[in-house]
Amino acid sequence: MTRFIPLASPDIKDEDIKAVADVLRSGMLVQGEKILQFEKMTADYFGVQNSIALSNGTATLHLSLLAAGIKAGDEVIVPAFSYVATANVVELVGATPVFVDIDLATFNIDVSQIENKITPKTKAIIPVHEFGLACDIKAVCGIAAKYNLVVIEDAACALGARQDSQLAGTFGDFGSFSFHPRKAISSGEGGLLLAKEDSQAKKIRTLRNHGIEMIDNKMEFVEAGFNYRMTDFQGALIISQFPRIEKIIAYKNDLAKHYAHLIKNNLVTLPSIPAGRNHTWQTYHLVLDKSLNRDALILNLKNQGIGTNYGAQCIPAQLFYKKKYNLDSVKLFPNSMVAYTQGLAIPLYEKLNEADISYISDKINQLK
Numbered sequence: 001m002t003r004f005i006p007l008a009s010p011d012i013k014d015e016d017i018k019a020v021a022d023v024l025r026s027g028m029l030v031q032g033e034k035i036l037q038f039e040k041m042t043a044d045y046f047g048v049q050n051s052i053a054l055s056n057g058t059a060t061l062h063l064s065l066l067a068a069g070i071k072a073g074d075e076v077i078v079p080a081f082s083y084v085a086t087a088n089v090v091e092l093v094g095a096t097p098v099f100v101d102i103d104l105a106t107f108n109i110d111v112s113q114i115e116n117k118i119t120p121k122t123k124a125i126i127p128v129h130e131f132g133l134a135c136d137i138k139a140v141c142g143i144a145a146k147y148n149l150v151v152i153e154d155a156a157c158a159l160g161a162r163q164d165s166q167l168a169g170t171f172g173d174f175g176s177f178s179f180h181p182r183k184a185i186s187s188g189e190g191g192l193l194l195a196k197e198d199s200q201a202k203k204i205r206t207l208r209n210h211g212i213e214m215i216d217n218k219m220e221f222v223e224a225g226f227n228y229r230m231t232d233f234q235g236a237l238i239i240s241q242f243p244r245i246e247k248i249i250a251y252k253n254d255l256a257k258h259y260a261h262l263i264k265n266n267l268v269t270l271p272s273i274p275a276g277r278n279h280t281w282q283t284y285h286l287v288l289d290k291s292l293n294r295d296a297l298i299l300n301l302k303n304q305g306i307g308t309n310y311g312a313q314c315i316p317a318q319l320f321y322k323k324k325y326n327l328d329s330v331k332l333f334p335n336s337m338v339a340y341t342q343g344l345a346i347p348l349y350e351k352l353n354e355a356d357i358s359y360i361s362d363k364i365n366q367l368k
């Protein structure tokens, strides 16, 4: 039996573990020096004023909507194909997600379909840089400006992605990131939120910490807030990994080139990258021909030592959304349904080497 190559595996190095252990020994576990340092480091990297550490990526999306004042009766445009959290947060603030199909070549929102979905109730749009490929965020922001919509970039899997050399997360009113183990660098759970408006950033910091604000040196509870704080040992874990990010992206791009070179199967479509945008390869996502039974092949590949899975959900086809909105996803979101039912995420991360990529490519080439 060959060794098993999991779909994903975070690369935590000894120096990262030491950074965490130092914090644990210090006794300062929450909202201490490391969080301040992490926020400063990321603000510098993105070249922004307000960089806020939060407990996870979903929390960053949730607080963006609250800070933007999105509420019941409002509509928020989201891609039909993404991780469900992108739409769940819209439900959490009582607003209505309005789904737009994706472009099957990039798995990002089909920008040409956005304007059709805008109504007088539309208040915001959450474009997703899906699988780590920068979406056409410039076009999205252009539409948002025309209709006065808030833009919340879901860059959960796209740390370091760019359009025309500008970093994803710095285009919209908010830029949201996750440090879940499936992302390029991880703190177990963790999130980072960039906010353009100082007043909104202030509100987010208050909501993060039980609604606390310091007024005349006195702690006041000014909002019914959350506990969406990140721990200092998580902060230390990210601080330790953060300087490696560009190297990780470059290495993943090398591996992705090997896949593109080696995978030759008429029944398999490879991901593509439009001009002016870069890919950070959070996921290497194939689309299998309809003649292939994707779920059977996931088991088949598992038996050959390769972990694969579907990449993301067609959100309106999930039970909660189906019951609530009863949308015919096959008819309304055909590309999202193809990506959801025929998509296959295959391993691509730092710990893999060219031999692993060759082995996996061989098995993909044998799919029939």
Ligand SMILES: *Cc1c(COP(=O)(O)O)cnc(C)c1O
Pocket (backbone or CB within 6 Å): 056, 057, 058, 059, 082, 083, 085, 086, 128, 130, 154, 156, 157, 177, 178, 179, 180, 189, 190, 191
């Ligand atoms: C991972 C992910 C999230 C959620 O991030 P968490 O840190 O797991 O809460 C949201 N949106 C997208 C597109 C993601 O990939």
